Amino acid sequence: MCLSTLLRRTIVSTALTLSFAPTTARAAENPTPLILSVQDAPVPFTGSDGNTHLVYELWMLNFSSGDIAVQRLDILADDKVIQTLDATAIATRLQPVGLRDSTGTLAKSTQALLFLHITLPAGTAVPRHLTHRITTFIAAAPPAFQHLVLTGGEIAPDHQTVAVIHPPLAGNSYISADSCCDSTRHMRAALAVNNHVWLAQRYAVDWEQLDSHDRIYSGPREKLESYTIFGKPVLAVADATVVSVIDGLPEQTPGKYPEGISLDQADGNSIILRLDDPRLRGHVFALYAHMQPGSIRVHSGDKVHPGQVLGLVGNTGNSLAPHLHFQLMAEPSSLASNGLPYAIDSFEVTAQIPSTEVFDEAEANGTPIPHHTLPTTQHIEKALPLDQFIISFPDTQAPR
Numbered sequence: 001m002c003l004s005t006l007l008r009r010t011i012v013s014t015a016l017t018l019s020f021a022p023t024t025a026r027a028a029e030n031p032t033p034l035i036l037s038v039q040d041a042p043v044p045f046t047g048s049d050g051n052t053h054l055v056y057e058l059w060m061l062n063f064s065s066g067d068i069a070v071q072r073l074d075i076l077a078d079d080k081v082i083q084t085l086d087a088t089a090i091a092t093r094l095q096p097v098g099l100r101d102s103t104g105t106l107a108k109s110t111q112a113l114l115f116l117h118i119t120l121p122a123g124t125a126v127p128r129h130l131t132h133r134i135t136t137f138i139a140a141a142p143p144a145f146q147h148l149v150l151t152g153g154e155i156a157p158d159h160q161t162v163a164v165i166h167p168p169l170a171g172n173s174y175i176s177a178d179s180c181c182d183s184t185r186h187m188r189a190a191l192a193v194n195n196h197v198w199l200a201q202r203y204a205v206d207w208e209q210l211d212s213h214d215r216i217y218s219g220p221r222e223k224l225e226s227y228t229i230f231g232k233p234v235l236a237v238a239d240a241t242v243v244s245v246i247d248g249l250p251e252q253t254p255g256k257y258p259e260g261i262s263l264d265q266a267d268g269n270s271i272i273l274r275l276d277d278p279r280l281r282g283h284v285f286a287l288y289a290h291m292q293p294g295s296i297r298v299h300s301g302d303k304v305h306p307g308q309v310l311g312l313v314g315n316t317g318n319s320l321a322p323h324l325h326f327q328l329m330a331e332p333s334s335l336a337s338n339g340l341p342y343a344i345d346s347f348e349v350t351a352q353i354p355s356t357e358v359f360d361e362a363e364a365n366g367t368p369i370p371h372h373t374l375p376t377t378q379h380i381e382k383a384l385p386l387d388q389f390i391i392s393f394p395d396t397q398a399p400r
């Protein structure tokens with residue numbers, strides 16, 4: 001049965017029902033060729049801009065035989081519109097499954113994730129419920145049904161405790177690369193693993209470091225020792241228990257991604273900690289990836305303390321250049337896990353890098369990275385470092 005026939009029959013059916021004045025009300029039956037649902041409820045957290053952020057993904061399933069152009073999205077919080085995305089914005093955020101490209105039109109019989117980010121000024125109450133009103137255009141449908149407005153994807157924000165952690169590194173001039181909330185490499189890494197879709201890297205940061213001339217490296221690009229961050233101590237972020245360690249994988253040559261890396265080698269030499277804070281109920285884990293071979297000083301089952309040296313920054317696994325990949329997640333798995341936000345207890349923001357493209361260029365060429373120095377250094381407490389800032393951490397490594 002074609003959609004128009006189905007719709008006409010629905011209307012006729014409703015009319016008949018009304019004419020016979022039934023004693024039992026019939027539930028509404030609205031055709032929804034585009035089915036909406038939320039991947040994981042957003043966990044509200046404070047960013048280094050002082051604002052509250054909600055980050056989540058809206059599934060769209062095109063359950064029809066026609067392409068659906070998504071023209072507008074209104075996000076409603078407790079029945080009021082708090083954010084609108086137009087077709088242009090949607091076209092940069094709608095990612096069909098299995099791809100890393102974005103599109104504004106969801107092809108027939110396909111599924112995609114729309115990556116969403118709500119910013120609430122500091123002090124604003126977090127909405128109790130969110131829902132989504134989508135305006136669509138279906139060219140293949142009969143004229144009367146080409147424009148559809150659909151509502152769905154109702155979700156309540158998840159007010160689980162956000163972990164407050166110590167910094168994973170010590171010292172100055174670190175870059176929070178590919179961090180929250182509108183960058184793409186980590187935030188949009190939706191992976192199908194163990195029969196489920198996960199966004200384990202949702203809040204991951206690739207930490208890089210600048211030298212005194214604002215360069216990520218000086219000297220040959222392919223030499224590990226050229227990189228400012230190479231060999232810097234990696235620190236425990238909390239009282240925690242080591243749940244897994246991978247060591248012994250070789251360093252990769254910087255400047256290009258290695259070929260032939262298997263999924264279980266992608267993290268390189270790496271550590272997963274379970275944070276011991278009882279408020280987290282044993283369900284928050286920290287991943288440190290790409291460390292130097294032979295540098296890891298802890299073993300599975302060890303108890304560690306904040307500031308304790310775990311190993312050294314390297315370039316192992318699926319890594320383009322020496323850096324520390326750090327993330328928090330809800331399972332002891334770097335990929336099959338729900339990525340969680342967190343807050344670093346204390347750090348300073350000194351400058352902002354204009355864009356990921358500017359960062360990539362400086363990383364490719366070893367040139368000083370252009371940045372905007374802030375008028376005054378911002379001392380930040382209990383916040384997640386947002387994307388592309390230059391950050392200093394307290395220069396202490398001893399247990400605190």
Ligand SMILES: [Zn+2]
Nearest residue numbers: 204205206325
């Ligand atoms: Zn990373």
